[in-house]
Amino acid sequence: MIEKILINKIVEAVSLIYGQTIDSKLVSVQKTRKEFTGDLTIVVFPFLKISKKSPEQTANDLGAFLTENLDEVTGFNVIKGFLNLEISLKYWLDFFNQSFSDTTFGLVSEKAGAPVVVEYSSPNTNKPLHLGHIRNNLLGFSVANLINAAGKNAIKVNLVNDRGIHICKSMLAWQKWGNLESPESSGLKGDHLVGKYYVMFDQHYKAEIAQLVLSGVEKERAEKEAPLIVEAQEMLRRWEAGDAGTRQLWEMMNGWVYAGFDETYRRMGVDFDKMYYESQTYLLGRQLVEEGLAGGVLFKKEDNSVWCDLTGDGLDEKLLLRADGTSVYMTQDLGTAQMRADEFHAGKLIYVVGNEQNYHFDVLKLILKKLGKPWADNILHLSYGMVELPQGRMKSREGTVVDADDLMEEMYNTAKTTTETLGKIDAFDDVEKHNLFTMISLGALKYYILKVDPKKTMLFNPEESIDFNGNTGPFIQYTHARIRSLFRKAAERGLAVSTDEIPQLILPKEKDLIKLLHDFPVVVHEAAENLSPAQVANYVYDLAKEFNQFYQEVPVLKEEDTAMIAFRLSLAGFVGSVIKTSMKLLGIEVPEKM
RNA sequence: GGUCCAGUAGCUCAGUUGGAUAGAGCAGCAGCCUUCUAAGCUGCGGGUCAUGGGUUCGAGCCCCGUCUGGAUCACCA
Numbered sequence: 001m002i003e004k005i006l007i008n009k010i011v012e013a014v015s016l017i018y019g020q021t022i023d024s025k026l027v028s029v030q031k032t033r034k035e036f037t038g039d040l041t042i043v044v045f046p047f048l049k050i051s052k053k054s055p056e057q058t059a060n061d062l063g064a065f066l067t068e069n070l071d072e073v074t075g076f077n078v079i080k081g082f083l084n085l086e087i088s089l090k091y092w093l094d095f096f097n098q099s100f101s102d103t104t105f106g107l108v109s110e111k112a113g114a115p116v117v118v119e120y121s122s123p124n125t126n127k128p129l130h131l132g133h134i135r136n137n138l139l140g141f142s143v144a145n146l147i148n149a150a151g152k153n154a155i156k157v158n159l160v161n162d163r164g165i166h167i168c169k170s171m172l173a174w175q176k177w178g179n180l181e182s183p184e185s186s187g188l189k190g191d192h193l194v195g196k197y198y199v200m201f202d203q204h205y206k207a208e209i210a211q212l213v214l215s216g217v218e219k220e221r222a223e224k225e226a227p228l229i230v231e232a233q234e235m236l237r238r239w240e241a242g243d244a245g246t247r248q249l250w251e252m253m254n255g256w257v258y259a260g261f262d263e264t265y266r267r268m269g270v271d272f273d274k275m276y277y278e279s280q281t282y283l284l285g286r287q288l289v290e291e292g293l294a295g296g297v298l299f300k301k302e303d304n305s306v307w308c309d310l311t312g313d314g315l316d317e318k319l320l321l322r323a324d325g326t327s328v329y330m331t332q333d334l335g336t337a338q339m340r341a342d343e344f345h346a347g348k349l350i351y352v353v354g355n356e357q358n359y360h361f362d363v364l365k366l367i368l369k370k371l372g373k374p375w376a377d378n379i380l381h382l383s384y385g386m387v388e389l390p391q392g393r394m395k396s397r398e399g400t401v402v403d404a405d406d407l408m409e410e411m412y413n414t415a416k417t418t419t420e421t422l423g424k425i426d427a428f429d430d431v432e433k434h435n436l437f438t439m440i441s442l443g444a445l446k447y448y449i450l451k452v453d454p455k456k457t458m459l460f461n462p463e464e465s466i467d468f469n470g471n472t473g474p475f476i477q478y479t480h481a482r483i484r485s486l487f488r489k490a491a492e493r494g495l496a497v498s499t500d501e502i503p504q505l506i507l508p509k510e511k512d513l514i515k516l517l518h519d520f521p522v523v524v525h526e527a528a529e530n531l532s533p534a535q536v537a538n539y540v541y542d543l544a545k546e547f548n549q550f551y552q553e554v555p556v557l558k559e560e561d562t563a564m565i566a567f568r569l570s571l572a573g574f575v576g577s578v579i580k581t582s583m584k585l586l587g588i589e590v591p592e593k594m
Numbered sequence: 595g596g597u598c599c600a601g602u603a604g605c606u607c608a609g610u611u612g613g614a615u616a617g618a619g620c621a622g623c624a625g626c627c628u629u630c631u632a633a634g635c636u637g638c639g640g641g642u643c644a645u646g647g648g649u650u651c652g653a654g655c656c657c658c659g660u661c662u663g664g665a666u667c668a669c670c671a
Contacts, residue, residue: 025611028611028612028613030613033614033615035614035615036614041613041614043613043614045613045651045652048651055651079614080614081613081614081651081652082613082614122671124671161671164670164671165670166670166671278671303669305669314596314597315597315667316667319668319669321669322669323669324669326669328668328669328670328671329670329671330671332671354665355598355599355664355665355666356665356666357665357666357671358597358598358599358665358666359597359598359665359666359667360666360671362597362598383599385599385600385664385665386664386665388664393664418633419633422631422632422633424631424633440633451607451608452606452607452608453607453608455599455600456599456600456607457599457600457663457664457665458606458607459605459606459607461605461606464605464606464619464620467619467620468633469619469620469633469634470618470619470620470633471606471607471608471618471619471620472619472633474633475619475633475634477633478631478633478634479633479634481631481633482630482631482634485630485631486630486631489630490630526610530610532610534607534608535610538607538608538609538618541608541618541619542608542618545618548634548635549634549635549636551630551631551634551635552626552634552635552636553635553636555629555630556630557630558629558630559630593631594631594633
């Protein structure tokens with residue numbers, strides 16, 4: 001890695017020339033900006049106090065030293081305090097030769113260290129997945145890929161919220177008004193069917209409240225006493241008591257939902273190594289609470305409810321067990337965290353959860369610390385921003401929720417129309433066409449969402465998301481297809497990729513590409529470190545754009561010199577391979593032809 | 595009200611240990627296909643980096659204040 005070599009040499013140079021040892025962190029190596037000559041630039045301002053010379057003089061001293069003592073540095077120029085270094089062509093070409101045919105370039109294959117548990121998706125079983133879940137799923141899946149790529153073992157887990165009052169609402173509504181409707185009888189996807197009854201419950205419930213308010217009952221009281229909600233609560237009690245009929249209904253309806261979720265996950269291309277169900281974990285955590293109580297970390301109020309006092313940390317008191325002994329969300333999360341720490345001996349526990357739950361995770365970590373869990377610091381909340389629509393937040397009440405299945409279907413149709421209009425794949429059979437439309441539509445959707453920094457609130461503009469030009473997934477897929485096309489043509493003409501004869505001189509565009517490819521391993525590493533697929537997305541876009549410029553102005557197969565053809569072909573192949581790897585990390589497939 | 599997060603071109607976004615004249619895409623305008631896939635490429639216009647101070651040789655980035663927007667502060671999850 002040339003950057004490391006330069007940093008070490010600069011430290012050495014400062015020591016030899018100015019007689020002082022400096023921290024290598026003072027040395028910043030960055031890419032030389034396009035308008036100047038050189039490949040890499042070192043900023044010398046930090047050394048001025050030591051050199052006691054002008055920026056220009058200092059830069060000249062160091063530049064001369066590097067040129068003298070490093071084969072990789074063939075020349076330099078100085079502008080103000082910036083030392084622009086020219087790196088030898090040999091260095092770039094050696095790198096190229098070593099890596100161009102390596103299809104795992106940028107990936108760390110040997111696993112090291114403790115595994116990393118990534119929880120994502122975490123749906124409720126009372127309604128279908130929507131746009132917000134899509135961001136969650138894509139982020140979780142891609143982050144797990146990045147962690148694997150960086151040499152750690154990622155374990156993908158999903159904690160399904162399959163119990164609680166909200167589930168009972170759908171169950172009750174189905175019981176009352178469902179007429180035994182099933183996915184089979186209605187043709188509705190299971191999760192959508194159950195979601196329909198959840199909405200239905202809400203409508204009837206609201207009507208009841210309105211009725212009560214009309215008859216003179218206060219609104220607050222009406223909300224608590226409406227027959228439907230009382231009945232739902234009663235159902236939850238029966239569920240917790242293990243009532244056979246209730247459990248049977250619950251299992252049947254959840255089964256419908258799971259079948260629906262499975263289909264959505266499969267279509268989206270995400271998966272899990274392990275599923276957890278809240279119905280099995282909601283009782284966990286009580287033992288931790290007991291221990292905390294015994295250890296004096298938690299306290300009990302007169303009504304027997306158990307709390308954690310966080311006022312010393314600037315937060316409030318947090319309830320952990322209700323007066324009747326039942327547990328809350330936090331109690332369960334304490335338990336599942338312990339379980340995962342034990343089960344996987346995880347080095348990190350990552351939770352992909354929206355930033356609306358920041359407070360929850362602050363509290364979770366704090367309580368675990370108070371309970372004396374040293375691994376509490378391993379908990380990492382990947383707190384991603386909300387997805388908004390042009391008209392603002394999604395609101396189920398106003399029917400502006402974008403359904404995941406509908407969205408993927410619309411994208412598919414758009415991809416189909418656009419592709420057919422362009423008319424490049426008339427020779428494809430139906431299966432090939434279907435695969436391509438799927439690839440393009442998902443590529444567009446996934447890239448659109450993943451290119452934005454996870455932490456930021458993002459805007460989902462339906463019109464923009466189906467645009468396949470510019471900074472989009474299909475643009476990158478297209479670039480890959482172009483490269484593959486070059487290879488097909490080359491094969492037809494009997495041309496081979498070979499680097500037996502590496503040119504002594506390459507074009508600036510070619511060098512730009514090689515330099516960009518050289519960055520890839522660092523990009524993957526940093527993206528994994530920052531849990532940010534967006535960094536890979538932005539990189540691969542730059543790479544595709546750079547390649548298209550090269551493709552436009554430099555002949556590959558039309559070149560006369562056969563050695564040059566071979567070189568350019570292998571360069572294109574390298575780019576294609578890195579595009580494919582990058583996209584794979586994002587969970588996006590790339591086509592051979594489009 | 596307390597806490598936290600955000601504010602960069604008309605719109606969507608990059609800009610990650612502070613470095614040179616702040617970059618892309620979309621939208622607009624003007625060009626490039628009998629020649630390797632035009633889902634592409636080239637050019638033009640477009641900025642008080644919300645705002646006022648501060649630290650620094652140097653600030654979109656760090657610190658403080660203000661304004662605007664959002665999230666959260668449940669015996670919901």
